Amino acid sequence: MKLNRKFVAKPWGQPLLPDIFGDRTEDKTGEVWFEAPKGISLQLMVKYLFTSERLSVQVHPNDRQARRLGFPHGKEECWLILDAEPDAVVGLGLKKTVSATKLKAAAMVGEIEQLIDWKPVKAGDFIYVPPGTIHAIGAGISLVEIQQNVDITYRIYDYGRPRELHLDDALAVAKLKPYEMKYWTEVPADQSVSLSTSRPFGLFQIVGTNDEILSQQSGSKEWQVVPLEGEVEVRGEIVKAGQCGICPRLSDIDLTKNGKSLIACAMA
Template sequence: MKLRKKSVPKPWGQITLPTLFGGKQKEKIGEIWFLPRKGITPTLLTKYLFTSEKLSIQVHPNDREARRQGMPGGKEECWYILEAEPDAILGIGLKKEVSATKLHAAVVCGQIEQLVDWKPVKSGDLFYIPAGTIHAIGRGISLIEIQQNADVTYRLYDYGRPRELHLQEAITVATPVPYDMKHFSETPPDQSAKLIDGPHFRLFQVLGDDQRLLKGVAAGEWQIIPLEGQVVARDKTIGPGECGLCTKASEINLSKNIKSLIACSMK
């Protein structure tokens, strides 16, 4: 099926989106979500993000921590960078390992920005963000985010914006260490590849009608995000700026595909 689009206003979003998403907007749009019809709750959630300012410094709990708080599950995610301005940066992990006490002090004293490890970013970069990773997306970036379908974010710091912070919850679930660069890769521009093989989902880059990577994968669901060309999922044509959902790899027709991202949730 073809998922419906939902535009989500954000204070750090952009007024002018790509033509695929309607160009100039009446308010700042930070995210485009892809949602199913009522009665269906996908395991994964796919989003496009567009930033004109830094996002909050935040962290997500893992499944066990989230369930302790009465939520159905935690949140791990990945970022596929579509475009980035020359000075664009991402904050992922810390420059050095610190204790929870020192992390708390850095937030209270307004020093958390200096503690976060801000990394330069460019088109084609891919970052997997395990639960517990302290992170923030910088300005001037367009990306695709694929995540566990859980709305659970704890903000450590938000640059003085009038939004709720969750200091104690964030410090409790945070892993205050440098980011492990094994979770980073530069996506190959001219070949199909398995980009992520995580505990909750896998992500593939598929060029043309190359089905080899999808065969034999025991997945709960598949989400298709065409970047160039079209993909047919359960007889629905999905194009760039859209997202499709199906339950079997055999329901994905790549005959008109040029380049797509395909994510699957793990059973």
């Protein structure tokens, strides 16, 4: 079936969206979520993000840390950059290892941006964000985000916007060091590739019907399909670009008309 599409206004969003989302919106749309009908619980969440300003500097806990706080699990996420302006950047980790005291002081006086490692991005970059990674998405970027479906975000800095910060919680889970570039890859536009094959989710770019790599995760009971080009049939229902389909079995996915899709599967 197709998941419900929800447009979320954000102060850092964009007033003009790609044609697959109906073009212009009344408010600045920062995110497009795909949600299950009431009564159905998803292990994963897929979002599109569209930025005109920098997002908050934030961090997420791992499974162990989150469970101690009463959550079912932590939050891992990843981004596939779809489009980026020439000067677009993302913040990932710190330029160098610092103490918690120094990071907190920098956040409180508005100097934390100088400690963060801002890296240029372009279309086709795939970035995995392990729990504990201090991160922020910059302006002028469109991306797809796949994440564990849990609402647990600790904001460290928000450029003076009137939103709550969670400095002490963030510092308790943050890795105060540089980002490991082994989690960053460039995705070839015309090839089916594995982007992630380990817990908590598998993620694949599938071009056309070249889907042999999907068999690695055939035991999953939650598959989410995000067509980027063309369309995919999911349990007999057509899912087009700008939509997201879900099914319990790999065999429910028909790629006959697929151009290029992201396919994610939850892993126990």
